Amino acid sequence: LESLPWGSGPAGGETDPRSPQAGWERECWGGGTWPLSHPGPDAVSPPELRAPMGDFVLVWEEKLRPPKKRKAKQPPCEGRPRDRHEQWKRKFLNNLRGAGLLTEKVRETLSERKTIHYLKLSAPWDVLVYYAEELCLRAPLQAQPNPDCNSSDEVLRRLRVPNPMYQQVPNKPSDFYTCAFRKSKLDRFLGSDSRDTYFTHTQRHRIVYEILARTAYGKRKHAEVGIERLLNEGIYTAAFPLHEGPFEMPEYEVPGEELNPRQVLYHFWAQWRCWYQYQPLDHIREYFGEKIAIYFAWLGETRAAGSSLPADLPVLAARRQEICESGGQFLMCPLCDTCQTWNISEICPMAKVGYLFDHPGTVFFSVFMSFWAVTFLEYWKRTNATLAHHWDCMDFQEEEERPRPEFAAMAPQMEQNPVTGVKEPYFPARARLSRILTGSMAIVIMVRAPQDAALPSARASGANISSTMVNLVLILLMSQVYTSLAEKLTRWEMHRTQTLHEDAFTFKVFIFQFVNFYSSPFYVAFFKGRFVGYPGQYGKLLGMRNEDCGPGGCLIELAQQLFIIMVGKQIVSNIQEFLIPKLKAWRQKRKLARVRGSQISQEPRRWEEDYELIECEGLFEEYLEMVLQFGFITIFVAAFPLAPLFALLNNWVEIRLDAQKFVCEYRRPVAYRAQHIGVWFFILEVLAQISVIINAFLIAFTSDFLPRLLYQYEHDSQLRGYINFTLAYAPQSYVASNHTLYKAFRDTSGSYTLFYWKLLAIRLGFIIAFEHVVFFCLRLIDWLVPDVPESLEVKIKRERYLAKQALADNHDVLLTVSPDSPSPGQCAGRRVRVPMCLLGSVCPARVSTSREAHGIPLQGQTWPPAPVLPTMPV
Template sequence: CPSGAPCSVPSCFPPQEETLSERKTIHYLKLSAPWDVLVYYAEELCMRAPLQVCPNPDRNSSAEVLQWLCIPNALQQHVPNKPADYYTCAFRRSKLDKFLGSDSRDSYFSNTQRHRIVYEILARTIYGKRKRAEIGINRLLNERVYAAAFPLHETPESEVPDEALNPRQVLYRFWAQWGCWYRYQPLDHIRQYFGEKIAIYFAWLGFYTAWLLPAAAVGTVVFLAGLVAMGTNTQEICESGGQFLMCPLCDTCETWNISEICPMAKVGYLFDHPGTVFFSVFMSFWAVTFLEYWKRKSATLAHHWDCMDFQEEEERPRPEFAAMAPRMEQNPITGLKEPYFPKQDRLSRVLTGSMAIVIMEAGGAGPCVPPHSVTPVTCLAVLQAGNIANISSSLVNLALILLMSQVYTSLAEKLTRWEMHRTQTLHEDAFTFKVFIFQFVNFYSSPFYVAFFKGRFVGYPGQYGTLLGLRNEECGPGGCLIELAQQLFIIMVGKQIISNVQEFVIPKLKAWRQKRKLARVRGAQISQEPPRWEEDYELIECEGLFEEYLEMVLQFGFITIFVAAFPLAPLFALLNNWVEIRLDAQKFVCEYRRPVAYRAQDIGVWFLILEVLAQISAFLIAFTSDFLPRLLYQYEHDSQLQGYVNFTLAYSPPRYLATGNHTLCRYKAFRDANGNYTLFYWKLLAVRLGFIIAFEHVVFFFLRLIDWLVPDVPGSLELKIKRERYLAKQALADNQEVLLTVSRDSASPGQCARSWRARVCPCPSVKQTRASERLTGAHTEWEALGWRGWREDS
């Protein structure tokens, strides 16, 4: 307890003499914090308090554009009871009268702030041996001492006027309904009810979905343009007849004529034409522009929700870290002693965990090499059987991906806990990075293999490349881009469909199971109306935001890295996200227990991952698309691409004809009659590498240009920050009334520091004052500065 008196909590367990049925009864314990405790922990947790009301208009970039174009905005909606916006500063007990609303103790702290304070107390409390990390409510929940711990929801939906709705009813009526799929999200209401961390996620998801609109529109136009032109650019293949006799694609296959793949060539052109190349470049610039503007949006929201400097200044050590840390050391910023874990020990653990990740990935993906389709966990021994084999292997691959995701997540969680990160943000960032590395290999290994490795190590007739006695796999007759498009469609769209079905069905099944369990416990009391806390216990536990972020970031990778092979990817992503927002809204409002309102100032390490994904999209154009070979052929031989197909086909060498009953055939490669690479091959390789380097430099330059032209913090926000700092300085100005002067020849710094803590300094050169009320407010600030900082300031 803040006052130092011992705290006691009544036991929720029935005595031993009760019957078995009585011992199975669920007991509820409702906790609340009195005013003195709230005030103490509000200052302890560096909460912010309102100083002055400021305007809070509905700002939205799309609304401003539509207003400028004089177009009615169908996305706008009036949401009642919008939370007010304030200029704020760090809360101080001694300055309580300076803050707005201090005269009403019942409503001064919001529900989310009360929840955060009570949960902080529960998370810090030691109930057993410290060395065994027996600390906090989370450990008790893991050990099943308690069944659950959660804040209470507001009353559920009901038929009342809009102005009389409570925050949960507002969110249900104006956000979680499927009829609101085209409306703006009430982000301030979400933050008011669920806290900043959840509100930041929905703000990012809505911002990302809005930016998908132009990408989906351009991708659809490119796809339709390919449909129109797909029959006019494959005449050389379709009209060749028996001119090009192709070598067998496998050891047991027969020769075939290239005219037989006329339909596949048309479909291949649908995914590999100048329009798809333009769209891939467009998506690269779209990605970097989107991220720059999100930084601007994120900074605005962080200040608007009073968490701009949360990670750097206010975040406290994790309770598990505090329990397991080997020693205490002084924090150089606050001057207070805190649990400490040596950086060298943490670094060694991180390196060990990284080796475990490498071994895990190598063990899953390493043995799976050509000649057959690759997955990160097993080799799919599927023989060449055209599109049916590719589709079936993609389906099996998707099932294995979903299965191994659970294994990867469990391993990453154990490794992150072992690394002993100080704050919850650092812990979550490390966990996020590990799981994303796992999932990156899990989801992208098969598309990467098809895009960049399949068909690259085939060899040539008479000297085919083999591994373990099997001939290396080569692309199908229509090319690798068709297979890549099929895999992307199955993995990306299939993953989205399965995830949406799971998010819709699984919570309802869990809630039904929970209600049945409680019905058996309540027995004869089932007919009675359960109280609010029992209804909340029937809901399922909130699973957090990690899986939601991971799903969206993997989707972002699909629409940036592989978009050249699947122009409709942004459209499917847009449709999925419209559904995803409402599914997540319904889960949080109706199906989840109310989560603790955590603070956050941005999306964390996910932003760094998005930046990396946005800058590696040029490789697919360079190494898989036929755009660069066609461009080089037009430059060196024929601008109309006459004879291009014949130019890309090499003749089987004499050694192949001499090894058996083989006839002269053609195969796709830039080789001479002896099987050696031609000069055109080396020119093409140089062009591809040069394209990658030039493209990456252009993207980097464009990124820096946008970063310079579009400031991360808008000008209006900078003025608001300066105004807020000025008001905070005025509110805390009374601290300056304590005038202290120190002579260099007076008592020692240690003596004055001790007397300062005692509130009375015996040094003759210090003006005597007993303004205890003022000193109480200034004590924390002077203590944090330490004696040297206090002496310099004075």
């Protein structure tokens, strides 16, 4: 280890600039590789430095083909791509060893045609210490109690009520006051005397992956850097950290403290019997990282949605009795050109069901759900802040991101990065803008296509159950098409970083899916039956009569569509999430078993078992499914008040399915850091705002709430005769029959009555009053409720105080006054070196940290001069 640059002081490990190794150091983005003597491609680390298991595994498959006689006409350069890949692989492995990683190569010959190579990578202590400071990892200063972050558990404990949702999970991670890691203060941190356990597994994985992402394998001008591009090129087939043992429980009973972390997660989280219990979020974060843990924390909070109950039953009974006991009194006009007349008493069963959704309680429930949506988002911001501080990622900021592998491979030119000062692939902003505008036009065209195609199909089918089921199938098929199209458009736009690429892809997919899933309910709610006309003067489009609502009205059809689309999608998605990972894992195991034959080991090694698992597919599909569900329970809750109940049941199932995928089916993902759910929170806020307006229009124009209210005010408070009042006789000119009725507020000549104009004014006034009152209350809640709890602010101040006490001493604060300083009361000419935790309390002209002790250049930030130099011990 003395040959490593961090093992021999500030000047250790320096390489002659004329040497080829130094060239690789210059070509590596962001630094992070230190050239050593390059061993051969099959060399391994010395046994005394070799890790027993490894932090990371690289896998590549080699096809063994028998030598064939070369034809005379065969071009001599046919073998060059394969040779180039081998050269890249050799250089990449040499640079990894030059970066200080320990390697151990395992070769497994499966058959005469294929060999699988496993390369285990481990980071020694000096590499971990260096990158811990480079990546600003948090180090423990002082232990503190680790209470459960469940508000309901705290309330029940204060009320002395037993909590069946609480479970005692063994091996709970400890909680500490932390600050940014500094190698020079290593002895001040807890546990620094135990090098084997000081860094957690997820921290070691993150550090090794950072080295893999920075290491170059080819020419700099071709952006041949990082493991991600090597995976895209097919040079490596997999790169993943290892699971910590099997997830199956041992056959014999063992204490919970002796279970490995994966078994703890499976036994206390992923099993179906844990459906009603709290999630062990600290264990999830300790094993999978903050990004995945925050997703499951957010998913668990969405279970707070409730369901509604019918109200005002006596008034509803009067309306139901009027329809069901009408007999043949009300003969209705045909609903289409080929339909027959019908009697209103025939819709008695449908009217009974419709009154469960269309009653005055629906209005109050819509208001409640609007408040619930915003209150939930406010509550989640506070919960997210608590979890981010608890998991030491509140002040986390993304490092300067490297260009994506696809961007680096296809960028037409090179430009200097204004932040890092390094030349990297560049795509002109004007060209990207033109591509974005072109892609937006494609989005508009694709969004309009399903709308135009859905209207005639809905007119022909009458929006019955069978047509809605067919519509659901088409929606699910188009969902795959839209996702593929959005991915191609986003790649074509050439976004530089992975974050920009994911954000653009997320917005495109959400717009596509929003129209795909919500266009049919929007049509039924706001367009169907609005342009029908009246008998003798029916409105037509392209020679076809405009579609009217069914006998039960448009609201019952809307509730039917929402039920089938929402619940049907939930069922199909859950079946896919349950079967597809198992089928992919079975296919992977069968593929390896077929080539292994009789060479299957009786005791497969850990890296072999993990390679048989499937690659983690990320959280995009999971977030998208939950966000669309959030739209169903907020936007259309006035038409389908039972949507929150089905969402609650689905979330219980979703948590267990996702937990089983991550624990049992997926390879262990890299433990990425994150402090929030990203762009999805902005989308949720937009949906919450849209839901207020949509619910106002649904109550005003689709439901019978306002017509009933006006009738009660002007005619009868018990709604006697209301059904007859809402019907109008067909005009005398109607050739079919002048004794039939149709639902409208018109006179015998077809003109609107005065009641219709009064009702229209009330509807418009209700929409304005509804959205103004709700938005005002929501803004008031947002203003009154702080995003960070007061108790958390105290903890943050306490942590900063402890960090200042632990890291600030006489040896760390050096004040050097230059001889040409103008006066003792000014900062000009002074150079101060202070700990990182004291940067907010001093006013130096330039700051340098302990990174200078490692020979790492630091671009200091010039601060404005202060009138008085603060008093500090020297």
